[in-house]
Amino acid sequence: TQLLEQSPQFLSIQEGENLTVYCNSSSVFSSLQWYRQEPGEGPVLLVTVVTGGEVKKLKRLTFQFGDARKDSSLHITAAQPGDTGLYLCAGVKPSGTYKYIFGTGTRLKVLA
């Protein structure tokens, strides 16, 4: 069962455009991670958010954790071809387990 839905599934944009990826759930998470994965490689951690309403910035990437800790967003400003990849959110439920529940994924392609 996929508890974390990401939207959009696919996104193809021109270099320089802005975009937002959403990660939504009806469940509460104690923390949420964002990863980027290139083809044939493992996911690489971008950020971890743990506090409701938290906003973190990583250069042109802005991550926000929803106030109720049920959703998150990733905003990329002035996208570049190097941002191309599969973006995955992963949440940890506050039920004593430390397992990640991965989102459905958003495949981004930035055209030069």
Add this chain to the structure above:
Amino acid sequence: GAVVSQHPSWVICKSGTSVKIECRSLDFQATTMFWYRQFPKQSLMLMATSNEGSKATYEQGVEKDKFLINHASLTLSTLTVTSAHPEDSSFYICSAARGRGSTDTQYFGPGTRLTVL
């Protein structure tokens, strides 16, 4: 850093044979390691969680006798796919965490692509 390696990076085997995949944490001790599989253009699905020195915990629908997991030390976990069949072909990814808490970040290996002929 927190580097996790996997070996081999890719393997091709005949149907019916067994394949072992290694996952190592290179610069930290991993109390917990996780094994995932990922089909083309899909997200990661957790197969099992292994803690050093104890038996692995498998997710629902994952056959523990087919996917043998051993976490013999704080830096090494192995996944053995026994009697592999073409439907086992997939991208297998491990991750490692220092602790067992909900705030422990998982660091992922580069993955192993298994092709069963």
